[in-house]
Amino acid sequence: xxxxxxxxxxxxxxxxxxxxxxxxxxxxxxxxxxxxxxxxxxxxxxxxxxxxxxxxxxxxxxxxxxxxxxxxxxxxxxxxxxxxxxxxxxxxxxxxxxxxxxxxxxxxxxxxxxxxxxxxxxxxxxxxxxxxxxxxxxxxxxxxxxxxxxxxxxxxxxxxxxxxxxxxxxxxxxxxxxxxxxxxxxxxxxxxxxxxxxxxxxxxxxxxxxxxxxxxxxxxxxxxxxxxxxxxxxxxxxxxxxxxxxxxxxxxxxxxxxxxxxxxxxxxxxxxxxxxxxxxxxxxxxxxxxxxxxxxxxxxxxxxxxxxxxxxxxxxxxxxxxxxxxxxxxxxxxxxxxxxxxxxxxxxxxxxxxxxxxxxxxxxxxxxxxxxxxxxxxxxxxxxxxxxxxxxxxxxxxxxxxxxxxxxxxxxxxxxxxxxxxx
Numbered sequence: 001x002x003x004x005x006x007x008x009x010x011x012x013x014x015x016x017x018x019x020x021x022x023x024x025x026x027x028x029x030x031x032x033x034x035x036x037x038x039x040x041x042x043x044x045x046x047x048x049x050x051x052x053x054x055x056x057x058x059x060x061x062x063x064x065x066x067x068x069x070x071x072x073x074x075x076x077x078x079x080x081x082x083x084x085x086x087x088x089x090x091x092x093x094x095x096x097x098x099x100x101x102x103x104x105x106x107x108x109x110x111x112x113x114x115x116x117x118x119x120x121x122x123x124x125x126x127x128x129x130x131x132x133x134x135x136x137x138x139x140x141x142x143x144x145x146x147x148x149x150x151x152x153x154x155x156x157x158x159x160x161x162x163x164x165x166x167x168x169x170x171x172x173x174x175x176x177x178x179x180x181x182x183x184x185x186x187x188x189x190x191x192x193x194x195x196x197x198x199x200x201x202x203x204x205x206x207x208x209x210x211x212x213x214x215x216x217x218x219x220x221x222x223x224x225x226x227x228x229x230x231x232x233x234x235x236x237x238x239x240x241x242x243x244x245x246x247x248x249x250x251x252x253x254x255x256x257x258x259x260x261x262x263x264x265x266x267x268x269x270x271x272x273x274x275x276x277x278x279x280x281x282x283x284x285x286x287x288x289x290x291x292x293x294x295x296x297x298x299x300x301x302x303x304x305x306x307x308x309x310x311x312x313x314x315x316x317x318x319x320x321x322x323x324x325x326x327x328x329x330x331x332x333x334x335x336x337x338x339x340x341x342x343x344x345x346x347x348x349x350x351x352x353x354x355x356x357x358x359x360x361x362x363x364x365x366x367x368x369x370x371x372x373x374x375x376x377x378x379x380x381x382x383x384x385x386x387x388x389x390x391x392x393x394x395x396x397x398x399x400x401x402x403x404x405x406x407x408x409x410x411x412x413x414x415x416x417x418x419x420x421x422x423x
Contacts, residue, residue: 024137024157024160024161025160025161025162026097026137026138026139026160027138027160027161027162028137028138028140028159028160028161028164029164029167030159030160030164030167031093031167032075032076032077032091032092032093032140033051033053033077033091033169033170034159034167034168034169034170035091035140035142035156035159036051036077036079036089036090036091036142036170037167037168037169037170037173038155038156038158038159038167038168039089039091039142039144039146039152039155039156040079040089040170040173041155041168041173042148042151042152042154042155043146043147043148043151043152044147044148045147046087046146046147047081047083047085047087048081048082048174048175049079049080049081049087049088049089049173049174049175050079050080050081050082050174050175051077051078051079051170051174052077052078052079052080053077053078054075054076058076058078061078062076062092064110065078065090065092065106065107065110065143066092066103066106066107067106069094069099069102069103069106072094072095072096072099072102072103073092073093073094073095073103074093074094074095075092075093076090076091076092076093077090077091077170078090079170079174081293082175082293083289083292083293084118084121084122084125084287084289084292084293085122085125086114086115086118086122086125086126086128086129086132086145087128087145087146087147088143088144088145088146089142089144089145089146089152090142090143090144091140091141091142092140092141092142093139093140094139094140094141095139096139097138097139099139099141100136100137100138100139100140100141101136101141103136103141104134104136104141107134107141107142107143108134110143111129111130111132111134111143111145112130112348113348114129114132114145115127115129115130115132115345116344116345116346116348116349117129117292117349118292119344119345119349119402120344120351120366120368120369120372120402121287121292121368121369121372122287122292122372123372125292128145128146128147129145131145131149132144132145132146132149133149133152133153135152135153135156137156137157137159137160138160142156144156221246221247221248223248223303223304223309226246226247226248226249227248227307228248228249228252228304228307228308228309228324229246229249230324230327230328230331232244232245232249233245233249233252233253233256233308233328234328234331234332236249236250236253237253237256237257237332238332248304248309251309251312251313252308252309252312252313252328255308255312255313256308256312256328256329256332259277259280259284259312259329260329260332260333262280263276263277263279263280264276264277264333270333270334270335270356270358270359271358271417271422273333273335274330274335274356274358274365274392275391277326277329277330277333278326278365278367278370278391281311281322281325281326281329281367281371282367282370282371282387284311284312284315285311285312285314285315285316285317285321285371286315286316286317286371287316287317287318287368287371287372288301288302288305288310288316288317288318288321290302291305291318301316301318302314302316304321305317305318305320305321306318306320306321306324307320307321307324307325308321308324308325308328311324311325312325317368318368319350319351319352319353319368320352322352322367322368322371323339323340323352323353323354323367323368324339326354326365326367327339327354330354330356335356335357335358336356336357337354337355337356337357338354338355338409339352339353339354340352340353340354340355340364340405340407340409341405341407342403342404342405342406342407343403343404343405344402344403344404345402346402346404347404351368351403352368353365353366353367353368353369353390353398353403354366354367355409355410355412356392357410358392358414358416358417359416359417361412361413361414361416362410362411362412362413362414363392363393363394363412363414363417363418364390364392364393364394364395364397364398364403364412365390365391365392365393366390366398366403367390369389369390370387370388370389370390370391371387388419389401391418391419392417392418392419393412393418394412394413394414394415394418395411395412395413396413398412
């Protein structure tokens with residue numbers, strides 16, 4: 001009996017090996033658009049997507065994704081949200097299976113770069129992008145950033161072979177004029193595509209945002225001509241003489257005066273002034289979402305998002321907008337402060353933050369990363385944590401949380417005025 005069993009096993013093993021060694025089917029009658037549609041339909045939750053197909057704009061995106069291999073892409077489709085969200089489904093038809101395999105590496109690097117773009121500004125989206133997958137089969141190469149990557153990969157694989165289902169159409173799954181043509185592909189209602197996912201946190205200790213001076217609206221000064229002048233605005237604040245200020249700098253001065261009058265009280269310590277301004281800034285403006293959007297022709301970044309005019313008058317800023325505004329407020333209030341220019345995401349992304357000196361000791365503060373774009377509900381306890389995470393922390397903490405810098409600045413080691421120590 002043992003001999004019979006052994007013989008049966010030997011007969012079965014070659015058959016199993018042959019089946020295991022059979023390559024997965026690479027043939028398909030699906031187009032890139034059909035494959036993208038199948039992947040999108042595999043997701044229970046997916047933000048409204050727009051598609052870039054084969055035109056002049058598509059050529060730009062091919063280079064962004066594939067670099068030197070962009071000429072090997074014969075077609076494809078790129079689907080992503082307009083807003084600051086990382087989700088996307090991109091499928092390229094390459095010139096050959098070999099080209100598709102070669103495309104895998106630049107596509108993987110692309111997901112790393114995309115995660116870096118969101119780091120700190122939108123933590124959830126950075127994590128999502130970092131878990132993006134690259135899929136190849138036959139002459140197709142795809143990059144998918146979504147919540148359920150296993151379902152996406154299964155949907156991608158099901159597009160190949162003789163038993164593939166009827167190819168789905170992409171168009172009905174895309175957003176038109178900011179709204180879904182159909183409900184959530186998974187059957188549940190999607191989040192409101194027109195909603196604002198940057199809810200402000202409830203802040204019992206933070207001040208109300210005052211009504212600042214009206215922006216010039218259609219008469220905004222030309223940012224290429226009327227530029228922000230920190231020293232001029234500060235001098236006008238200290239002397240009370242604003243006669244020499246340009247329209248832009250005068251508007252900045254008036255906005256700063258309004259903010260200070262509303263949140264700074266006589267007798268406040270430097271720490272209390274710093275906290276009041278930190279809280280005011282978190283409530284007064286948001287990170288310029290156009291800088292995180294993948295839509296080259298969709299959202300347009302504010303031309304003044306790197307200075308207090310964009311931050312205070314338009315409510316939009318990037319890291320330089322946050323740090324320059326915080327620096328101006330601290331200088332006006334007599335709190336010793338400096339701006340640090342550095343990097344984030346393992347030296348791949350430019351970044352900037354501030355340092356303050358309280359009672360002769362230095363602290364780091366990153367107002368930008370304390371004001372992340374987030375899908376968290378404003379009542380979520382994590383949201384409150386995010387808005388204090390980088391307030392008065394040490395240099396070691398900053399290094400541990402992905403801040404890098406080369407310039408010589410004081411080492412922040414004090415903890416007396418950290419958020420945890422004061423609360």
